[in-house]
Amino acid sequence: MHLQENVKTNELVKMIDHGGNILALRSDATIPITKRLLQESHELTNERRYFYVLDVFRYTKDSTRPQENTQAGVECFGANGFETDTEVIALSMHTLQDLQCASFTLEVGHAGFFQRCMEALDLDVEQQCTFKQLLQTKNIGELKHYITQTEGTDDWKQLIESIPLLYGNPPEIIQLVRNKIDDPIIHKQMDHLEKIYQLLSAYHLAEHMVIDLSLMNHMDYYSDIIFQGFIHNVGKPVLMGGRYNELTKQFGTLMPAIGFACDIDAIVASKEDKESSVPSLDVCIVQNDVCTNESLSLSTFLRESGWKTRVIQKKHINIPAQIICHITRNEDQITYHLTTHKKTFNCTRKNEVEAYVQSLLSKET
């Protein structure tokens, strides 16, 4: 068994069976899926794509985290490269969009980055723990102090003490790192992150990506990109994932693999109160002073056509509705701006609004 290398054994929920053997409840979904796949076949002729919804069990120090946790995730085996990485990241973002999370951020880092930094500082195992701890807490002051005591050239030291600040807009951060260090491995990692960012633009998702080069995952098996998704008003990541080519090597075969898992309990908890108190609306019209009559007239028209409609004042903007309608006036010309979480549509007449609502929502009714 190689599990010890990836899972902290004191976090496992253990039992003893009637034969006196110690059993552990599943603490993670990725490891058993990988193990099972590699038992079946050592060489894949084509990609394998899986999804799961499973409960995992783990003891943690964090008292806010339950021992039992429902995870929903995907794993993709057999494909390497930035195209697959981007596809998986995009899927994770689409998941959050489909859940109608008003705003979300995906932090993307690279597990190889701090590995390379640790090599450059020539740290032993104990020092690596301290180093990781300082990075994970973005403890800039103490990291700086710690770096001065280590072996390593000045350019590396300068790069490493700035790691907690290497957070934010991908093109900026990538360029910053390239300027700081002339190392082929780091440059290759930055190229990879850059390609992901560029490809995400094609998915229209690049705005949600930030780089965090001090990002580390609790699970140690990640080898390349790693990412975490955060939504508004939830104090912990709601999804985590990354590429784990190294894990398959531990089971005897090197097979590229990437995946992510969503913390279903956290997502459900974040949605509960809103959905129970506010019925979901078809159309929400945002009223402003210049178009009061048009707002009310449109709302009446839509309600008569059978759509759940509400007119709101500008200040409450967090009303969940399938379609949000803003109205603007330019001299005598009225324009209706319709927005869903995926597209926008503009028109000038009420029955065009109704036709559009009809075309979008008729399937559900």
Added chain:
Amino acid sequence: MQQLTLALAKGRTAKESLQILQQANIRFPDFHPDSRKLIFEDETKKIRMLYVKAVDVTTYVEAGAADIGIVGRDNILESGANIYEMLDLQIGTCAFIVAGMSPKPIHTYSSIKVASKYPNVASAYFDQHNIPVETITLNGSVELAPLIHMADVVVDIVETGTTIKENGLTILERLDSISTRLIVNKASFATKTACIQQLITAIDHVLPKEGK
């Protein structure tokens, strides 16, 4: 602009923490140390402050009930919270120490009984030194424990060490040094990056800089 929630530790460093915030132009006009209120808003309504017990600050921040917190490193280490520790406010400086009745060095103990307000810090320290340890958690006046032979040593924080000496104890080891820190919830840092970075820069700006 989104509103930020700040959990501020009550107690010895609250006044100094508020002074630093004031220098960074963050003022809580309603605040008074004797007030029974628990929530205060700043003048601009951009920051909501929760005035809570020091040991609870990391709990509020880790759970995301507060985006940021101001608390001593002793409480951070004891809680083991998964948070960002982004600024050293350089106030409330003190250190963790091990003190005992006899000057017997700790590595000569084959097993040790420790009294502390910080049981996790204490047991982690002796585990690290491979000394079997029994911890007794006390909530105050830990110096008493060795005097009445309830424990061999204490693990506590000291500024000057006067209380320790007045009670006839000897400082045996100095552990991590401690000061007040600004901590940040990891999810808040991702979803409210601009607000938080702005606040950190503003506070960092008024902190004394090392002579360079």
